[in-house]
Amino acid sequence: MGKFDNHGLKAISPLGGHEPRADTFTGLLIREVTDRALASLAARQGQAEAVKSTAASYLGGSLPEPASWNANGVFAAWWMGPDLWMVSAPHDSHELMAADLKQAVGDAGSVVEQTDGWCRFDMEGPRCFDVLERLCNANVRSGKAGDATRTSMEHLGVFLLCQTPGQGYSIVGPRSSAASLHHALVAAAKSVI
């Protein structure tokens, strides 16, 4: 695996496998995504502007506005709450991103390693709307690319990131409940398709 992964411990995916899981339906693919490193970035008291500018130079683009996400090169970020963002990058090359990000923002921000706090499933294909409306109350049919919504699916708090309306979404949920979240997604897909 990655350059930081050459120690004696072998990683498993949130679903417990050594390879990410994929489930295919007519017009829909649900796949486990395990290759992203995550770190949360919070602005210190009164430092929102400073953290935005220092983070922008590290990320190569600005931090996203409320309820949205964006991508800049290898980085992506989404808004989690007031003055709080989640930053992601490829795990293989950025397993230690939290430390780098902290160095970049200095005392303007608080950074927390979040890579393994989450599991992520990407949903792709034309049946996304039909399946998502069985799962969460987000108004996906009126949504646009770049929307980041914190919502709940089968009693699990998740982030729903819209890549392409109706065609591509990322669902980021708590890692310990990956099996429950995966079951919910697959059951909804079976119910619809």
Added chain:
Amino acid sequence: MTDAVMNAGRVAFQADGSTGARKGVQVNRLDGGLIKGGKPLNFTFDGKRFKGFEGDTLASALLANGVRLMGRSFKYHRPRGVLTSGSEEPNALVELRSGGRQEPNTRATVAELYDGLEANSQNRWPSLQHDFMAINDRFSNFLTAGFYYKTFMWPAAFWEKLYEPIIRKAAGLGSISFEADPDAYDKGFLHCDLLVIGAGPTGLMAALTAGRAGAQVIIADEDFLLGGRLNAETFGIGDLTGAAWVEQAQAELASMPNVRVMPRTTIIGAFDHGIYGAVERVSDHVLAPEAGKPRQILWRIYSKRAMLAAGATERPIAFENNDRPGVMLAGAVRAYANRWAVTPDQTVAVFTNNDDGHRTAADLIAKGVKVTAVIDTRAAAPKVEGAELFAGAQVVDTKGRLGLEWARVRLASGTTRDVPCGALAVSGGWNPNVHLTCHQRGRPAWREDIAAFVPAGDLPQHMSVAGAANGDFSTAAALRAGAEGAVAALSELGIEAKISDLPEAEDAPINVTPFWYVKEGKGRAWLDQQNDVTVKDVKLAHQENFRSVEHLKRYTTLGMATDQGKTSNMGGLAIMAELAGKQIPEVGTTMFRPPYTPVSFGVMAGRSVGEDFRPTRKTPSHKWAEEQGAVFVEVGQWLRAQWFPRAGETHWRQSVDREVLQTRNSVGICDVTTLGKIDVQGKDAAEFLNKMYANAFAKLPVGKVRYGLMLREDGIAYDDGTAARFAEDHFVVTTTTANAVLVYRNMEFARQCLFPDMDVQLISTTEAWAQFAVAGPNARKLLQKVVDPEFDISNEAFPFMGCGEITVAGGCRARLFRISFSGELAYEIAVPTRYGDAMIRKLMEAGEEFGAVPYGTEALGVMRIEKGHAAGNELNGTTSALNLGMGGMVSKKKDCIGNTLSEREGMNREDALKLVGFKPVNAADPVQAGAHLMNASGEVSAATDQGYITSAAYSPVLGCSIGIGFLKRGDSRKGEVIRAVNPLEGREIQVEVVSAHFVDPEGERLRG
């Protein structure tokens, strides 16, 4: 008596006109209708085979086959047939399907026919024709309103053993199979600009108008066929027949991507701020759902605007014996004829107080059915062609044991005439379906010209009402109201919609003269047929001084059945008003509440059933623990290993004792990932924790961990854990597994609402780290094999309560904490969760030479009780720091949540409960958690209570059962022998009060 009933039944059966049922042909099927050319379908009713057509309901197919008798009434077991053609049906309730799919009390009028449908009548024994319980009908004088309240009063002792079991056996209609429902149910969420409730002419016109304007529209109808009354009438719209116009409208709506048409979908409730509940019956019209597909879906619809276009419900007129199979609503008879090409009988009479009832006669005559009379209560009734008209006349009685044979009519002249009829079509006028307008406490208003309640101004937010639901009964008025309503609703949203040319349609008034019940006759005239409430019952209630409609309802049970009195409430109110000498609007109506029609439990549960009832959280070592054959226990949503049985162990205690002893003697490993972890950063992080914890944190050095106790503002302790300081401005806080969410919420409350200018940032990291406790005298030796050699974890370099960031297994990032819950030399080591599975395997491998054991939550619990550590049983919502023996920890030099009120006198009583330990005097006696403590002698009573035991376990170290708990002045009573009593089980043992620290009270092991 039995003979008499039997004979009555037999005679009645022979008199029943349902010859068609015996022949198995559709004797009452007419020409035309909307099911012409429909696929023939087979179904059974009470085991008999019948044929119907695609598009039939069970009710229309049974009528077509000449079956009028469909059920027995609730209380008197009177023979009953179908009254209506819709969801308001009170009588024709059947058990649909069988086995796990059996569904009781299904209205035959909305059960869509499918091939292989299986239905059974209910509330009868042994058969629908011969029902022993019909004897109740003979005792009807005793079974009047308030019967239960009056009869089962005395003697009180009889209630539980005698009355209740008998009543329970007799009560209810349908039965359930007690088999699990094999089908799935689903739920979902929809959003729209305009929700249109009802797809009759009003709703369709509204949806077309809004859809053409580009608005997001949802139009829902409980029927499987759109069109509402247009399917039941012969009206044309413009140049088209009603049905053809509906088809055209439906095609246009289907072509609009912004419109979602939802047939078979009932809007069951109007909730706050434009939220509506809807049940979509996805698979109720097929033999079994497709694999994976739900039977029903519960939708939560978020609407910006909603239009109620739910139409109106016809109401009957009460007269003696008006409940015989064959007595139906006039609009229903018309619907069966025009939509389903069915007549309930070849000979029909009509009884009406309005012009609308005359349409039934006209439509039946046009279809070749013999209409023997039109009986109109109005002296100035319009003329009738093709049937005899009795103007100013009333139906005063009927005859026919299991089905109507004739009706006795009191003519205007005063003489009576017996009119032969197998069906009597009754119309007392129409009630707008205002139900959803009342779900937010709206009260409808009386409209004199239609003699009915219509929605008043107090509608749910952003709802409008149009068409018959608003009292505008003509088709032309409905189309206009639908279009205008849509334009008005959308203009509020800034969407411009236009009314294109409205098609021509009938515009006749119904000319109703209120007429509620026939006063003549001594027999029973039925108001609520589902709950067997008669005019007499209402009179009795009035006589007994039940004057409020809500009291009338509850005393007589009028309108309390599954149909919620859709056809009966109005009659009851009118009679009550008359008796009280009041106008109907003065009496008012009872409150309508959700759901509009009955909803299955299955669809309320949705997919969240069985093991999917709620999400499950798995620990990083779950897979490994499964391989070890661990027994799991649910802790909140977490699944944790409870113990790890080994070969030869036959009782859980053997496993747990072994895990405890091996940990205390060598080393044990436990997954403690479930503890909540909150990352706290910022310049004011230390000051913030000072506020959160009762004890002080500001001076905790970097690289150290401290135990902390959290209080509620009232001074009661609610959680405990540790805070590790990784930097001046960085702490990692742990919470108990159960309180992780609550502690985080409270910390956010303090951060945002109490101390908004503190520089502190919070985020949960519970899931991000796989954390393992490694405990026991060999813990360090084990860890030294795993921790990378550049990190010195000797006692000197890494003392008790130390923490630090390290690497393990050749470079894997990790965190190490030297903390102990077991009282042993112990560490907690954390790695990124993805490596947790590999880490537990690595630790076990490294521990092999020491005989390392994994231990579960049971051994964890035993060891913490042996150490006297408080857990959930002790932090039970009633105990303070003082009770827990930590009173000294509550800093008086700083402000923290709970410190001020914990100084209250009552919380510092000199005889306060104190946490201590208990050992049985007789080592064989088990100490029980929950037992109460009493002095060595004296009375056992609440007044002499000395405290209680909170946690107990068998201690393999001490070789006896031990407990900890709260005892008055406990800290000064060590050595005293007292009693632990369990009056529930009649147990009492002697226990000695000891220190709660049973093992290593000096704490030497954990510092070693």
Added chain:
Amino acid sequence: MIINHPILGPRDFQEFTYLGDASLIDRPDWQADNAADQFHDYLYLRDNPAGEHRELWFHEQGDRSWLVVTRNTVTHEILNVELARDVARARGRSK
């Protein structure tokens, strides 16, 4: 109910956790002479109006903001929604 979140717009109240009267923001000074009495009133004495009520809601399944929601307890009409942090600062709370 729908709560019109000041940052996120209309959100279903099911995403929120309810705490109670917004007066819980006004936590007394622990060093005041009558601190015990003040804390007693703060914790135990609440108005229970049939009508307008300012109350605290936590967007737990959302952005984790605490909100002050002004709601009519009879009609459930929501008249105003503010970030609790802004309200707290306006009421003079700081550190």
